[in-house]
Amino acid sequence: MMKSNEDIKTAVTQKETPIWEKKWLTLEEAAAYSGIGRNKLRELSQQKSCPFAILLGGKLYIIREKLDDFTDKQFRI
Secondary structure, X not given: OOOOHHHHHHHHHOOOOOHHHOXXXXXXXXXXXXXXXXXXXXXXXXXXXXXXXXXXXXXXXXXXXXXXXXXXXXXXX
């Protein structure tokens, strides 16, 4: 499939924000960032006391700074 000039221009000029600068991460980004598996992050996020997960529009997001705080306080995950 051939891309239009506008698609190519957008792809070249659009810069992706690094994970460590994002406020909210997808589950996949949070797993890559933290080294914690997606299944474990999903399991932790389903607990009522989870401080780092948020549902927006039915999609799960991880608040990066709160995930950092959570992991800093854990002995075992």
